[in-house]
Amino acid sequence: MLKFLKRILFQFKEYFLLVVLLVISLSLLSTNEKQQSKHLNSFALQNFSFFSDAINSMTSIFRKDISYAKLKEENAELMLEVNLLRKFSLENEKLRSLIGLKDSSKFPLIPVKVVSKLVTKIQGNFIINKGTGNGIIKGMPVISEKGLVGMIMETTEDCSVVRTLYNSNLNVAVTIQRENVDGVLSFDGKDLIIKNIPTSQDIQVGDRVETSDFSSLFPAYVPIGEIILKKTNDVGLLYNLTVRPFADIPGANVLFVIKIVPSKEINHLEMNLMK
């Protein structure tokens, strides 16, 4: 019997080996959110980010650079916009003081550099060059100069992992600005989609989408993108809206982390929902 078992084991040793390794991999897959896995991940990230940063600074010379003229033009446009916003701000301040509300619209930004990217069609993750040492904590939103990019998912002393909008595990509470309609934006592996918006709402292609004030993960009114396609479902009662993000997420190089400290309890609950 023992001989027979030994013979079988020897004959199919590759299959046994495969099964054992797959079982180990699957069990590790299920322990992703455990503290030990996170410590291991943090340790590896911390060491690896050194190499990534060195290579990244070398490759940055190959990245397309925005020309000086274009920057100047953008600067001028921003200056005009700032003027306009200043006017609104004064008006807003007066109105807020009338109803006794405190200003909560200013958030300090931490500029960060993307040191490596895990680019797949379904799982978009970036590693950035700043971490807890710079005041970055898990759950902080990450933006570019154009709009929302993602959220901090892991942090170490010197680097952090950003889960981008192009990650099927990230769902964002959003508002369609013109109609003030709320929805949930998610990535379906191909496009950013807001599902199940009633067709009774007057949604137009080109409408701007921003973060909703329902979300405690992201500050409200951060621009995300615009609607480029609306499709009605089979029954004809609901829209599925395709959104094109304002931020160039695949080409992102310099980003900003919004230094907000989300409510611990709500954040914990929402983070659990995202697992």
Add this chain to the structure above:
Amino acid sequence: MNIKNFKPIIYFIPLAVIQLTVIPLIAVDNITPNIIFILIAYYTLMFGQSYGTILGFALGFIFDIISGGLIGASMISFTLSAFIAGYFYSDNKIDFNTKSFFFLLIIFICGSINSFIYAVISNSNTSVNTFYIILFEGLLPGLYTSLFGLPFVIISPKKGLS
């Protein structure tokens, strides 16, 4: 301990850095080649199925923890695809398998399987079309990866199909 056990790990470190920093620059619509898989496939075809399976498992684990991705996803995909690549291993055909255009075909087949498995594991969105995953997360990355296997074939003096 044989040096053959450590060589791929030494090669892996610069390849992982390139995979995470340089390769995203040449992504075509988020489709990227997987140069780490080329290393795994090469060593599988050199030293056999069991060796390749263990190598895929080990390198997958290291890649998962340094890339900030889902721990276990690359482990499973590299382990399974290396196991499949191991079916092409033959003691008498090592040169033909690794230095001919047949190598590119193996990379394409196993690379596509690797990308497909990775996508299936890491995707939590049930609405993603299976055909879409097969094409854009399996076949196209596999094809792109096989292009990166070309240097092995071109540099090699023996070309099985030439």
